[in-house]
Ligand SMILES: Nc1ncnc2c1ncn2[C@@H]1O[C@H](COP(=O)(O)OP(=O)(O)OP(=O)(O)O)[C@@H](O)[C@H]1O
């Protein structure tokens with residue numbers, strides 16, 4: 001079935017331009033172009049959409065309002081802000097509401113690529129319940145120690161960007177979130193950032209501080225919520241770190257370029273993020289996945305598939321896609337290095 | 348009565364009298380002791396008081412000095428001596444304070460003693476800003492209080508206390524500069540948006556035109572083949588192919604959209620050019636002289652650069668007198684005035700229409716009134732409450748939250764209009780209805796240097 005996308009802007013010319021430039025997508029996408037927030041909401045009452053791409057500031061009902069309202073009725077909807085305000089304020093406002101924010105001017109190709117990738121990861125995940133779950137996620141839980149450490153560092157008067165970047169780098173959840181924000185906001189740069197240190201310095205201390213302290217982009221793991229007694233967040237994160245570190249070292253040893261080295265580390269860091277999402281929200285079921293794997297003597301991913309109709313890898317991949325983290329395994333080299341590292345530490 | 352008895356009685360009487368005398372003595376000496384004590388503590392208290400006064404005088408960070416009826420310095424505290432560059436108060440005491448501290452005006456011209464308000468016998472307390480001269484000949488700006496010293500109802504001199512405010516003046520100036528930069532920074536974000544939006548659709552249209560051109564190209568080469576094909580059957584085939592392609596590329600759509608894509612792109616580029624030009628015209632860097640300007644034009648420019656500030660909650664209308672004469676103005680400062688008034692109007696409207704989806708209205712009009720040009724900026728905001736109407740032109744008076752206003756907009760506006768242009772600015776506001784600011788500028792200014800019309 002064709003994907004349905006709603007485009008909202010307060011300027012007719014922008015809608016006209018989008019409509020024309022996206023002409024070649026007509027065969028795959030059913031696109032509606034509406035002027036202003038009010039008409040967007042009216043239209044959404046009679047029609048379902050897979051994604052909404054909206055301007056931020058509009059007279060009357062603004063883009064954030066549109067997104068919030070649409071999410072209420074369609075929790076699985078993909079929300080993109082496309083705004084000419086490429087400033088801090090926009091980052092602060094839309095983080096936690098929209099999945100990504102694109103700065104105008106944004107090329108047709110960027111827009112098409114991004115949506116296409118998200119759609120395909122969403123289809124790959126399949127399970128509608130999981131699609132809604134992932135689309136609704138605002139944070140991934142961090143280890144309480146790391147979480148408290150970053151709060152302490154941010155509150156300290158003599159904190160440094162480097163220290164803060166280093167702390168984030170040790171935590172997969174924070175890494176994913178900070179990269180979502182920076183890649184989303186700086187898409188216009190035309191390059192992808194996969195190094196947390198660089199991400200933190202691009203955002204600057206002020207923004208990072210208010211993102212963490214007032215918007216709450218990080219959260220700590222709540223052990224009480226987890227029913228699966230065999231699960232340990234610490235173990236998963238430690239495993240991720242080990243894989244990441246080894247993958248990076250293999251990449252360095254192979255004389256790979258910086259981008260591949262960074263990506264190898266990142267991919268190792270994030271490869272199990274899907275497990276955390278499933279454990280946090282479907283803890284009981286995930287406990288049964290473990291039992292299933294044991295009693296039937298099948299690999300975990302197969303047991304996951306039997307239970308959810310999807311694997312934790314698909315869950316993680318969709319989240320990272322939605323969060324603007326480019327394919328973490330873009331080059332075959334990265335794939336090789338991470339694969340090798342993973343084999344060493346296989347659970 | 349025998350002699351013995353009499354004698355004994357006498358002794359008893361005398362003994363009693365003696366005891367009484369002793370008691371009296373004791374009482375008196377006690378009283379004496381007491382009054383002596385009191386005297387002592389009174390003296391101590393007095394000494395203490397004086398010591399305290401001395402300490403107060405010596406430890407005060409304000410400069411304090413007193414002068415007698417002749418204008419000679421009778422008291423001077425160390426702070427005053429220090430601030431004015433003397434080693435000790437003794438170097439000042441006994442000398443004429445005016446001749447030491449206020450001998451000249453800022454520009455160096457002589458300041459006669461008879462004109463000095465601090466020197467001529469004061470009747471009541473006054474507060475004013477005064478320029479003091481240090482012993483080394485450098486000036487300091489001070490805030491100064493002077494009060495008469497009276498004895499039996501007669502003025503016998505005055506006491507002056509002063510604080511160095513040069514640092515404060517410096518900070519204030521820096522703050523003003525900061526506010527100006529801040530407002531430019533704020534405008535810059537809005538201007539970026541005003542440029543980014545048309546860039547977006549010009550880009551999109553060009554992307555479309557590129558693809559459309561490729562489609563046209565396909566079609567043209569097919570037409571070419573069609574024309575070249577000589578045999579009728581081949582021609583038939585080609586015709587079918589052409590028709591199919593016409594369908595596929597949706598030629599009808601292209602023919603309809605291409606001209607629009609072009610004209611909308613041209614509009615977009617014009618918009619970008621216009622805002623860039625307005626930005627340049629708005630700031631007028633390096634223009635410090637009054638020049639004759641077209642007020643309507645200048646206002647139009649300011650409207651362009653500030654569009655993003657108001658367009659989400661207000662419509663802006665203009666009603667310009669097209670016969671308005673040119674007016675001598677400092678162009679950059681004049682634009683700042685209009686900007687402040689527009690931003691204030693926009694804020695006032697934003698406060699009343701929040702989230703209602705309604706739009707307010709800002710109206711800017713110009714007209715000539717005799718030797719004056721009158722500019723009014725009116726809004727449909729909440730109005731200025733009566734209680735604060737007297738204070739809105741004060742520096743740093745604001746009702747806005749931090750980050751939204753610093754309270755300098757109208758203070759700067761006032762100083763530009765009144766002090767720098769010899770004009771007037773009047774507020775007329777009704778709560779719940781809106782606000783009108785009327786600025787009047789003189790058309791003729793005597794000192795105006797006539798512009799060369801080269
Ligand atoms: N058009 C208006 N309607 C209602 N109130 C106004 C209007 N213009 C000014 N005021 C009031 O006067 C106060 C002072 O205005 P002023 O422009 O000097 O400072 P500000 O707008 O608060 O800050 P700044 O201009 O420095 O950013 C404002 O805070 C507001 O309360």
Ligand SMILES: [Mg+2]
Pocket residue numbers: 687690691752756757
């Ligand atoms: Mg103001």
